[in-house]
Amino acid sequence: xxxxxxxxxxxxxxxxxxxxxxxxxxxxxxxxxxxxxxxxxxxxxxxxxxxxxxxxxxxxxxxxxxxxxxxxxxxxxxxxxxx
Amino acid sequence: xxxxxxxxxxxxxxxxxxxxxxxxxxxxxxxxxxxxxxxxxxxxxxxxxxxxxxxxxxxxxxxxxxxxxxxxxxxxxxxxxxxxxxxxxxxxxxxxxxxxxxxxxxxxxxxxxxxxxxxxxxxxxxxxxxxxxxxxxxxxxxxxxxxxxxxxxxxxxxxxxxxxxxxxxxxxxxxxxxxxxxxxxxxxxxxxxxxxxxxxxxxxxxxxxxxxxxxxxxxxxxxxxxxxxxxxxxxxxxxxxxxxxxxxxxxxxxxxxxxxxxxxxxxxxxxxxxxxxxxxxxxxxxxxxxxxxxxxxxxxxxxxxxxxxxxxxxxxxxxxxxxxxxxxxxxxxxxxxxxxxxxxxxxxxxxxxxxxxxxxxxxxxxxxxxxxxxx
Amino acid sequence: xxxxxxxxxxxxxxxxxxxxxxxxxxxxxxxxxxxxxxxxxxxxxxxxxxxxxxxxxxxxxxxxxxxxxxxxxxxxxxxxxxxxxxxxxxxxxxxxxxxxxxxxxxxxxxxxxxxxxxxxxxxxxxxxxxxxxxxxxxxxxxxxxxxxxxxxxxxxxxxxxxxxxxxxxxxxxxxxxxxxxxxxxxxxxxxxxxxxxxxxxxxxxxxxxxxxxxxxxxxxxxxxxxxxxxxxxxxxxxxxxxxxxxxxxxxxxxxxxxxxxxxxxxxxxxxxxxxxxxxxxxxxxxxxxxxxxxxxxxxxxxxxxxxxxxxxxxxxxxxxxxxxxxxxxxxxxxxxxxxxxxxxxxxxxxxxxxxxxxxxxxxxxxxxxxxxxxxxxxxxxxxxxxxxxxxxxxxxxxxxxxxxxxx
Ligand SMILES: Cc1cc2nc3c(=O)[nH]c(=O)nc-3n(C[C@H](O)[C@H](O)[C@H](O)COP(=O)(O)OP(=O)(O)OC[C@H]3O[C@@H](n4cnc5c(N)ncnc54)[C@H](O)[C@@H]3O)c2cc1C
Ligand SMILES: Cc1cc2nc3c(=O)[nH]c(=O)nc-3n(C[C@H](O)[C@H](O)[C@H](O)COP(=O)(O)OP(=O)(O)OC[C@H]3O[C@@H](n4cnc5c(N)ncnc54)[C@H](O)[C@@H]3O)c2cc1C
Ligand code: FES
Numbered sequence: 074x075x076x077x078x079x080x081x082x083x084x085x086x087x088x089x090x091x092x093x094x095x096x097x098x099x100x101x102x103x104x105x106x107x108x109x110x111x112x113x114x115x116x117x118x119x120x121x122x123x124x125x126x127x128x129x130x131x132x133x134x135x136x137x138x139x140x141x142x143x144x145x146x147x148x149x150x151x152x153x154x155x156x
Numbered sequence: 157x158x159x160x161x162x163x164x165x166x167x168x169x170x171x172x173x174x175x176x177x178x179x180x181x182x183x184x185x186x187x188x189x190x191x192x193x194x195x196x197x198x199x200x201x202x203x204x205x206x207x208x209x210x211x212x213x214x215x216x217x218x219x220x221x222x223x224x225x226x227x228x229x230x231x232x233x234x235x236x237x238x239x240x241x242x243x244x245x246x247x248x249x250x251x252x253x254x255x256x257x258x259x260x261x262x263x264x265x266x267x268x269x270x271x272x273x274x275x276x277x278x279x280x281x282x283x284x285x286x287x288x289x290x291x292x293x294x295x296x297x298x299x300x301x302x303x304x305x306x307x308x309x310x311x312x313x314x315x316x317x318x319x320x321x322x323x324x325x326x327x328x329x330x331x332x333x334x335x336x337x338x339x340x341x342x343x344x345x346x347x348x349x350x351x352x353x354x355x356x357x358x359x360x361x362x363x364x365x366x367x368x369x370x371x372x373x374x375x376x377x378x379x380x381x382x383x384x385x386x387x388x389x390x391x392x393x394x395x396x397x398x399x400x401x402x403x404x405x406x407x408x409x410x411x412x413x414x415x416x417x418x419x420x421x422x423x424x425x426x427x428x429x430x431x432x433x434x435x436x437x438x439x440x441x442x443x444x445x446x447x448x449x450x451x452x453x454x455x456x457x458x459x460x461x462x463x464x465x466x467x468x469x470x471x472x473x474x475x476x477x478x479x480x481x482x483x484x485x486x487x488x489x490x491x492x493x494x495x496x497x498x499x500x501x502x503x504x505x506x507x508x509x510x511x512x513x514x515x516x517x518x519x520x521x522x523x524x525x526x527x528x529x530x531x
Numbered sequence: 532x533x534x535x536x537x538x539x540x541x542x543x544x545x546x547x548x549x550x551x552x553x554x555x556x557x558x559x560x561x562x563x564x565x566x567x568x569x570x571x572x573x574x575x576x577x578x579x580x581x582x583x584x585x586x587x588x589x590x591x592x593x594x595x596x597x598x599x600x601x602x603x604x605x606x607x608x609x610x611x612x613x614x615x616x617x618x619x620x621x622x623x624x625x626x627x628x629x630x631x632x633x634x635x636x637x638x639x640x641x642x643x644x645x646x647x648x649x650x651x652x653x654x655x656x657x658x659x660x661x662x663x664x665x666x667x668x669x670x671x672x673x674x675x676x677x678x679x680x681x682x683x684x685x686x687x688x689x690x691x692x693x694x695x696x697x698x699x700x701x702x703x704x705x706x707x708x709x710x711x712x713x714x715x716x717x718x719x720x721x722x723x724x725x726x727x728x729x730x731x732x733x734x735x736x737x738x739x740x741x742x743x744x745x746x747x748x749x750x751x752x753x754x755x756x757x758x759x760x761x762x763x764x765x766x767x768x769x770x771x772x773x774x775x776x777x778x779x780x781x782x783x784x785x786x787x788x789x790x791x792x793x794x795x796x797x798x799x800x801x802x803x804x805x806x807x808x809x810x811x812x813x814x815x816x817x818x819x820x821x822x823x824x825x826x827x828x829x830x831x832x833x834x835x836x837x838x839x840x841x842x843x844x845x846x847x848x849x850x851x852x853x854x855x856x857x858x859x860x861x862x863x864x865x866x867x868x869x870x871x872x873x874x875x876x877x878x879x880x881x882x883x884x885x886x887x888x889x890x891x892x893x894x895x896x897x898x899x900x901x902x903x904x905x906x907x908x909x910x911x912x913x914x915x916x917x918x919x920x921x922x923x924x925x926x927x928x929x930x931x932x933x934x935x936x937x938x
Contacts, residue, residue: 090661091660091661093657094660104646107873108874112646113646115653115657116649116650117656118649118653118655118660119575119652119653121906122905122906123928126901134379134928138657138660139568194893196893201893237894374934431604433607437937440931440935443935444932453930454901454929454931455928455929455931456900456901457903
């Protein structure tokens with residue numbers, strides 16, 4: 074099993090699980106805020122829509138559906154990252 | 157096709173043509189604006205939209221500072237989508253030689269009433285925490301601004317229309333003739349416009365004396381607060397305003413969206429609008445040298461645009477030596493978004509026979525002999 | 532310094548078309564590579580399935596599989612720039628085969644931006660990536676055979692499929708089903724799915740009109756009602772991924788990459804196979820891939836022998852297109868305040884003020900976000916008949932540091 078942190082909460086997932094899946098397992102469906110502040114979550118599942126973006130290990134705007142979980146990852150969702 | 161009659165036919169609906177249409181229309185003249193593509197396209201849709209006071213020459217200073225004053229008068233009127241931002245400019249100095257330049261520049265600005273403040277190494281780091289450590293210092297010009305030019309052009313055109321101007325987009329001017337005191341513009345759809353004055357605001361497409369100078373830009377995803385000012389290297393003076401065939405400079409801008417707009421490059425003699433991967437790489441390397449963390453920001457798009465360059469780096473504003481009916485409003489190189497409003501004001505005053513707030517002479521196309529215009 | 536690799540044949544995309552093209556080319560070529568951004572070959576359809584014949588063949592062939600490698604630009608010469616994580620790789624080729632596949636088409640309707648509304652293929656991909664779905668009540672809606680495949684898959688994973696809503700009419704779907712049944716392998720496939728979907732209502736002429744928290748409003752035959760569900764999985768057919776072809780200067784026709792009988796694009800030495808040339812399913816993609824593989828290795832006779840099979844595939848493609856043509860009512864679902872561009876939150880009302888893609892983009896920011904119009908572009912095209920036609924590098928967002936490296 075792989076252990077990651079989603080908004081400070083420990084989530085244990087099978088190897089190969091994507092960060093998007095781990096976020097949902099953590100019970101979080103709000104991945105990011107849109108420009109107007111609406112909650113958004115994954116749409117395409119294949120890395121093209123950018124709706125599943127989260128902050129991983131301090132790096133914002135990363136597509137969680139394309140990112141496999143790695144031990145010790147810290148994931149933060151819905152960071153209000155607009156100017 | 158019928159002939160339409162107007163006092164002024166403006167050819168080109170970039171920021172310069174839009175400003176001209178607005179200024180003439182405000183003077184009560186009837187205006188016909190002809191744009192081959194869309195309003196606010198062309199170089200105006202490619203440029204950074206930095207409204208900046210420049211000090212390469214007295215004439216450049218006069219036009220840029222006058223124009224910036226005109227932009228500031230519009231401050232409260234501009235709609236949100238123009239993304240008017242009061243971010244100011246931070247010129248960064250890498251070494252003592254550039255610090256000397258900071259001091260010269262500060263004096264130049266201060267003497268002429270433009271606020272400018274010298275920052276030491278620590279203050280520069282505080283002002284822009286993502287700059288690399290060890291820079292010598294910088295010059296903060298807080299009065300500079302940033303806008304989003306395509307929407308600014310659209311807004312100026314809307315105001316001109318409210319004042320009675322007519323706008324045709326998707327139609328190209330194919331020829332201009334002058335005879336018997338009136339100009340005639342023939343359009344690609346067969347239509348014609350007869351006008352007392354024809355304004356050539358076609359930017360880098362202008363046939364008169366301008367050379368296209370290609371530039372690259374790249375924009376990132378949203379990273380609010382990553383940069384706070386338009387940050388430009390002072391080496392910019394050496395590279396960008398030199399006449400090298402190809403150069404890059406560190407020049408980054410915070411967009412109102414939280415995105416970082418990264419510039420810039422300059423290239424002569426290239427007609428191809430495709431992104432040149434090698435030059436883009438060079439430009440980004442320069443940016444990363446100054447702001448190492450830029451390397452981690454996600455770039456969503458890179459594009460190019462063409463500046464209209466003149467031999468003396470000053471625009472061409474006033475009657476064409478080849479055809480007195482045609483008023484040139486081109487050759488703004490890398491400053492046309494800034495100087496659009498000043499340009500329009502000078503031309504409107506010229507046509508109205510008013511005394512302009514700054515002398516027009518340094519920009520008159522007749523400063524070059526007619527043979528030069530013919531190339 | 533970035534890594535640099537060179538191959539005689541480079542195939543972009545490891546779906547059915549790309550695998551078939553690479554395996555075929557490798558019979559003759561000195562070196563062949565397949566580049567794909569996913570961790571394993573298979574493309575959208577065989578994602579995560581280890582044992583399909585073409586994947587097995589590719590694995591046992593000399594074809595080099597470059598996975599987790601995303602092509603983002605073409606630096607000019609016959610070369611591609613790809614991203615492997617944050618690292619750039621330059622991939623040089625003598626011949627290039629584009630097999631970049633397709634993505635789902637999403638149409639805007641009130642509520643479509645809510646987190647409980649996902650793509651149909653999108654939800655399937657997420658579940659393949661470990662998203663828990665067992666016990667969830669799911670409605671699959673939109674258009675095309677993909678809906679049934681997704682519903683069957685989700686049900687096998689323990690989801691409760693409350694309904695499959697197909698916008699196409701019953702008549703159109705029945706006519707198509709008769710076409711499909713004409714070929715035995717397709718009948719088996721359909722029957723297999725039907726067994727998986729026993730008891731699930733398949734409603735034709737039915738589409739979602741508004742999504743809310745925990746429920747979705749549907750319309751069918753003039754009636755509108757709400758259905759409770761945890762997720763709406765919704766896709767309206769497929770859109771070809773033509774960005775790389777456009778970047779390389781290949782000409783498009785009606786939104787698809789134009790190719791000649793040998794699958795060669797308008798750029799000599801650049802071939803294209805599979806969905807970018809037309810949405811015709813895996814069967815057609817495989818034939819086109821093989822033809823491209825033969826053509827790129829100078830074997831026109833072998834290629835020609837497959838033309839008849841491709842013709843059959845193309846007839847199927849046309850029937851598919853006719854059966855699942857999107858009804859005009861769908862274009863009326865977006866209200867002026869409905870978001871069309873999700874990256875930049877641009878509403879339909881603002882977009883509809885402009886004519887032409889460049890004006891829409893420059894004046895509203897529609898299409899300027901990280902998806903670069905991949906989602907809103909096809910939606911605007913469907914709503915207003917204005918195709919998004921501007922492609923610039925990088926075709927996928929990448930760190931500036933990656934683009935900054937040079938040889
Ligand atoms: C990379 C880059 C960065 C820049 N950054 C800045 C900056 O930060 N600040 C700044 O002040 N300036 C900047 N500039 C410069 C600025 O963009 C230009 O000076 C300015 O946009 C010129 O405006 P224009 O209206 O003259 O030309 P354009 O915007 O090019 O408009 C000309 C218009 O004329 C039309 N046209 C041409 N021929 C015809 C015809 N025959 N008939 C009808 N229409 C025709 C074209 O379609 C076009 O729309 C930058 C330029 C570039 C390339
Ligand atoms: C201040 C500012 C901020 C911006 N912010 C963003 C942003 O956040 N996101 C964003 O996406 N854009 C942004 N833009 C850029 C804008 O969308 C255009 O990319 C820009 O105006 C330059 O246009 P373009 O050359 O890409 O033109 P396009 O609008 O793409 O039109 C140019 C033409 O060239 C063709 N073309 C495109 N690519 C190629 C190619 N590779 N090779 C050959 N021909 C090609 C196209 O088909 C098209 O017909 C911004 C522009 C400005 C001025
Ligand atoms: S869900 Fe679309 S990019 Fe991840």
